Amino acid sequence: MKHFMHLIASITVLIILSGCLPTSVIDDVLIIEAEGVDYIGGNKVIGTVTMPNYVQSSNPGSSGAGLPTTASMIRYLSGTTYDGKSLVDRFQENGQRALRAGKLRVMLFNKGLAKHGLRKQIDLRNRDPEAPREMNLAIVDGSCKKLLTAIDYQTQIPIARYIQDMIEQNNKQNYPESTLESFLYAYYGDYMDPFLPVIRKSGDHLETIGLALFKSDKYVMELPSNKVFIFKMLFQKFDQGVYDFEFASQKHIALKNVHTKVSYKVKNGNSTSPDIYAHVSINAQIIQAYPKSINKTMGPKIEKKIEKHMAAQAEKLVHMLQKKQIDPLQLGQHVRSHTRHFDGKSWYDRYPNAHFHCTVDTTIIQTGISD
Amino acid sequence: MYNKINPTHTIGPLSAFFLPQVMQIGIGFLSFQQIITKFSEQDGWLATLISGLSTLFVMWIILRLLENERHFGRPDIFSIHRRIFGPWIGNVLTFILMSHVLLFSFAFLRSYIEILQVWIFPQLNSFTFSIIFCCIVWYIVMGGLRTISGVCLLSFIYLIPLFILSIFIVPHAHYENLMPLFDHTPLSIMRSCYETTHDYLGFELILYFYPFISQPEKARKWAFRGVLTTIYIYTTILLLGIIYFSQGEMQNTIWPTITYWKSVRFPLFEHVDIIAIVILLWVLIPNICLCSWILARGIKFTFPAIKMKHSLIGILVVLITITCMVKNGLQVRTINNIYNGFGFIIIYFYLPLLLFCQWIKKKIGRQSA
Numbered sequence: 001m002k003h004f005m006h007l008i009a010s011i012t013v014l015i016i017l018s019g020c021l022p023t024s025v026i027d028d029v030l031i032i033e034a035e036g037v038d039y040i041g042g043n044k045v046i047g048t049v050t051m052p053n054y055v056q057s058s059n060p061g062s063s064g065a066g067l068p069t070t071a072s073m074i075r076y077l078s079g080t081t082y083d084g085k086s087l088v089d090r091f092q093e094n095g096q097r098a099l100r101a102g103k104l105r106v107m108l109f110n111k112g113l114a115k116h117g118l119r120k121q122i123d124l125r126n127r128d129p130e131a132p133r134e135m136n137l138a139i140v141d142g143s144c145k146k147l148l149t150a151i152d153y154q155t156q157i158p159i160a161r162y163i164q165d166m167i168e169q170n171n172k173q174n175y176p177e178s179t180l181e182s183f184l185y186a187y188y189g190d191y192m193d194p195f196l197p198v199i200r201k202s203g204d205h206l207e208t209i210g211l212a213l214f215k216s217d218k219y220v221m222e223l224p225s226n227k228v229f230i231f232k233m234l235f236q237k238f239d240q241g242v243y244d245f246e247f248a249s250q251k252h253i254a255l256k257n258v259h260t261k262v263s264y265k266v267k268n269g270n271s272t273s274p275d276i277y278a279h280v281s282i283n284a285q286i287i288q289a290y291p292k293s294i295n296k297t298m299g300p301k302i303e304k305k306i307e308k309h310m311a312a313q314a315e316k317l318v319h320m321l322q323k324k325q326i327d328p329l330q331l332g333q334h335v336r337s338h339t340r341h342f343d344g345k346s347w348y349d350r351y352p353n354a355h356f357h358c359t360v361d362t363t364i365i366q367t368g369i370s371d
Numbered sequence: 372m373y374n375k376i377n378p379t380h381t382i383g384p385l386s387a388f389f390l391p392q393v394m395q396i397g398i399g400f401l402s403f404q405q406i407i408t409k410f411s412e413q414d415g416w417l418a419t420l421i422s423g424l425s426t427l428f429v430m431w432i433i434l435r436l437l438e439n440e441r442h443f444g445r446p447d448i449f450s451i452h453r454r455i456f457g458p459w460i461g462n463v464l465t466f467i468l469m470s471h472v473l474l475f476s477f478a479f480l481r482s483y484i485e486i487l488q489v490w491i492f493p494q495l496n497s498f499t500f501s502i503i504f505c506c507i508v509w510y511i512v513m514g515g516l517r518t519i520s521g522v523c524l525l526s527f528i529y530l531i532p533l534f535i536l537s538i539f540i541v542p543h544a545h546y547e548n549l550m551p552l553f554d555h556t557p558l559s560i561m562r563s564c565y566e567t568t569h570d571y572l573g574f575e576l577i578l579y580f581y582p583f584i585s586q587p588e589k590a591r592k593w594a595f596r597g598v599l600t601t602i603y604i605y606t607t608i609l610l611l612g613i614i615y616f617s618q619g620e621m622q623n624t625i626w627p628t629i630t631y632w633k634s635v636r637f638p639l640f641e642h643v644d645i646i647a648i649v650i651l652l653w654v655l656i657p658n659i660c661l662c663s664w665i666l667a668r669g670i671k672f673t674f675p676a677i678k679m680k681h682s683l684i685g686i687l688v689v690l691i692t693i694t695c696m697v698k699n700g701l702q703v704r705t706i707n708n709i710y711n712g713f714g715f716i717i718i719y720f721y722l723p724l725l726l727f728c729q730w731i732k733k734k735i736g737r738q739s740a
Contacts, residue, residue: 010506013502013503129491132642333545337551340554
């Protein structure tokens with residue numbers, strides 16, 4: 001009897017005490033998948049959020065069983081607010097149901113906002129326990145709102161997933177990895193600057209057109225798509241890019257990168273002009289070449305040419321970054337890690353004077369199935 | 372005699388591994404990367420290592436103290452205090468030490484509630500949560516030390532997946548963050564060591580339950596292995612934290628471990644952090660259980676008239692009350708700082724001093740005899 005009373009008492013206590021927290025049942029919330037922010041001047045922005053819309057999908061299962069419960073849901077919300085305002089809160093009053101950012105996939109900023117500075121947006125995302133860190137950020141050439149709300153895309157899947165798929169597959173190939181995680185790493189870290197891919201709506205599809213380079217949180221310049229391979233080669237090791245090499249006028253060779261590795265050495269890290277040595281080794285295969293321009297015996301000759309060309313390109317790229325005083329390649333971090341008692345305060349003055357030397361070691365491991 | 376402990380209440384020698392080790396792994400490992408690297412940046416792992424090795428030495432002191440005491444009576448801190456300093460001063464010292472145990476459970480419970488409130492349930496009422504939680508604690512502690520040691524074993528097992536989760540850091544690693552090695556002054560590393568104490572504290576609780584361990588000669592080596600495991604866990608987590616975060620980002624992140632979990636993504640569930648935080652409840656349960664048991668036992672030892680099951684309710688009520696008095700994150704931080712300083716004094720100054728007093732007492736005893 002006593003045990004029974006205990007049981008009753010504890011169950012009562014549990015029932016009374018629990019169940020008093022608000023819940024977010026997945027069918028009863030609007031899951032925001034993409035946010036877009038367009039700067040319109042005077043610290044004002046147009047914010048756009050999109051939610052998956054299942055009505056558009058032509059899922060054969062759904063027609064048989066009737067429309068899913070989310071069929072009547074709204075597809076996007078848009079409106080003006082100030083820069084740095086949480087869009088979830090901004091649109092809560094317009095939401096058909098409660099908005100949640102727990103499955104945010106992409107965040108887009110237009111170039112205007114990037115020039116104005118992403119400081120507030122980044123702080124917002126870094127503070128938020130709900131938003132995932134693996135989401136993708138991108139700069140939009142044009143209007144984010146137009147890109148997110150257009151209905152003339154070829155694909156039927158929600159736009160957020162389309163953008164994310166595109167950015168992610170690019171990150172595995174020519175483009176350097178960029179997620180919120182890597183942006184925060186470079187943004188908050190010392191002696192480095194972040195970068196983001198630039199995307200654009202072109203007719204009925206999207207395209208990635210380059211890499212936006214930042215000085216801290218402000219957009220500085222755009223690296224065109226054809227230089228991104230060189231950038232990535234100096235930034236991280238990867239194994240899927242394609243590099244197009246024009247060895248003579250109108251004559252191209254395309255290298256398919258099988259494996260690229262980069263290592264840095266630094267001398268005189270605390271002097272006024274530090275020496276940075278980058279050594280890149282590329283294992284590549286030829287997937288496309290000008291007729292009769294390459295065969296097995298001509299391999300070494302072409303390799304030499306490519307090596308020289310790539311090293312020159314790399315040095316040119318770094319020289320340009322130095323002139324703009326930005327460091328998206330995190331060279332400062334490499335200098336710091338190779339220098340005892342690194343003098344960080346004067347680094348930004350010394351960075352433009354640093355000597356960058358690049359050597360490239362290319363091995364063409366095969367030239368295709370025909371000679 | 373009163374000193375004999377019923378063999379049905381004793382715990383095996385392996386408990387000397389699980390209990391101190393589980394007590395050491397606390398809420399601290401979620402946030403210690405930020406605190407440690409504040410002073411010694413990429414050399415922070417050195418501080419964890421040094422501090423950890425010093426706890427091995429403290430463990431040796433503790434076992435020495437307890438083994439010496441075996442000739443005179445029950446080998447625990449209560450009897451040591453009473454024998455060396457007499458009943459009055461001894462009891463006061465016991466209570467001072469026990470207030471650290473109370474602080475231990477309080478700091479952990481409140482820090483965990485803070486994490487729950489920040490990461491999952493902003494609306495969570497700390498009063499409600501601590502009441503439900505203390506019901507669980509009451510239930511386990513009433514089962515005796517054997518049940519508590521069982522819970523410790525479970526806690527050890529449940530935490531293994533959380534540590535394995537760290538493997539996902541490796542593809543995002545920036546190994547150059549670790550270089551250059553040994554680039555900081557000994558002073559800054561020592562300051563980091565001081566901050567690390569917070570995470571290593573907990574093993575000294577063996578002072579209270581040592582007499583319950585059967586075959587203590589076997590238990591000794593397990594106690595050292597437990598501390599070594601903790602050193603290994605902490606050093607790896609810190610190393611992984613350093614290679615995953617840039618220093619600027621680390622100083623911006625209050626709970627680097629959870630922030631890291633947040634970026635692990637599986638196709639079907641996005642928020643590993645939420646699952647991990649809930650599993651962390653299993654860090655908390657054994658901690659609070661053993662602390663409450665120790666407090667109840669201390670009260671029984673000092674005032675034999677009070678039964679453990681009565682004092683336990685009192686202790687839990689006190690715990691709930693002070694937990695609800697803390698309102699914000701700043702106060703939680705202050706409490707953790709007090710806990711750290713207090714614990715630092717106890718393990719590095721008080722316990723060696725106690726060993727010295729014990730030795731003096733032995734000398735005097737021998738001369739007068």
